[in-house]
Amino acid sequence: MADEEATAAEVVEKLESLEDSVDSPDEQQKARRIRRLGEGLYHLEQQALGNVERRIQRYTSRDVVESFVGSTVFSIPLLVEGGVGEIGEHFATGLVYGVPVYLLGNVAFVVAVTAGLLYYAEFREVELTYVFGFVPRRLAAVLVISFCSAALTMAMWGRLNPTQPFLSLCQVSVVWTAGSFGAGLGDILPGQSEGRDLSEVV
Known part of the structure; x- marks a missing residue:
């Protein structure tokens, strides 16, 4: 063998x-x-x-759906919490020389933890592939899908203020934090999905 x-x-x-x-x-x-x-x-x-x-190589349309479902399941409980608005205000007003340092720090935290979850936590062995030669494909997909899921659900539930777009962005980033972890787990825990790789379809 x-x-x-x-x-x-x-x-x-x-x-x-x-x-x-x-x-x-x-x-x-x-x-x-x-x-x-x-x-x-x-x-x-x-x-x-x-x-x-255990090794995950392909990234298929089924992985996209699994990430979206995982993100939604993790982020929905936050939509009914008033703390999302308070943390979003903290991100929006916490400026150092006009730079939203807390928002940027949260973005870096989300990217680092999601990357660790996908590639280093050893739930599954994930093949590292890139788009544009340097962006990890699965990480980028999980982050984008979870962000879109957070923005969509918050908009549907009336949790965004269109007159304050930056504040709304900061509040979405709070929900995105939890959603990205759910998207990563939803993607890799079921194992390698069947179907054609998206790079062959697009």
Whole structure:
């Protein structure tokens, strides 16, 4: 079994090297599909053998839905709390030389903790892939989905003041803090989702 796993890992590694070695976008796309086909076949083999596949590689439309549901479940309890407005006011008025330091600190906190949850907490082994060459794809998706979920639910429930957009943004960021954790957990806890990778669809 160990030799079979090592051989499969070597095949995937060689396919990744092939993908990196080709130049034209069309050839890269073909090499990427071949690599993912090999990974998918290995995944099916491991399922048939009764082994649990912990590594998450694809990011599919199902992952988007799981992140949205997880974010909504975590953020809805905050919508009925008056503390969201108070913390949002603290973010909006806590300025140092005109810079909203508490808001920026909260954003940095959310990004750092969500990244740790996805890539370092070891709930699952998550493959690190990038968009634009440097932005972690799954992290960016989880943060954007959870922020949109927080803004949408707060708008629907009448918790935003359109005459004070910056204050509303600060209040959304409070709900986003909890929502991002829920989105991350909703994404990775179920394991690797079935379906096509979004990079192949878009």
